[in-house]
Amino acid sequence: MKKIINLIIIFGLSILLYGCTDYKLVGEVEAVVISKEYKESYTTTMPMIIPTGKTIITTMRSEIHPEQYNVELKYKDVSTTINDKRLYESVKMQDKVKVNYYTSEDNKNKKIRYESKE
Secondary structure, three states: OHHHHHHHHHHHHHHHHHOOOOEEEEEEEEEEEEEEEEEOOEEEEEEEEEEEOOEEEEEEEEEEEOOEEEEEEEEOOEEEEEEOHHHHHHOOOOOEEEEEEEEEOOOOOEEEEOOOOO
């Protein structure tokens, strides 16, 4: 039984390590704003049933979701969505924004990352 558990752990770790990709910074590029979306803050409430000995108490659990200022940026075939109020308020559709462009060692995976300038 211990051997099976050890094999499962080794198999799981190998899958996790295989999924890790190292990226290197290629340089700074200009990505295009392809969409902007504002989502208001909202609260969801769910009932929770808590057994307390002989009785059951039903309470409400609330979860607050903060507002979002999503800006989708695209450079070549790579896109990303940024939740940043300053960026959202300062750009329009089709504007260009400076982002860092990263690629993996084998050039199969690429990503862009916006660094806010505060």
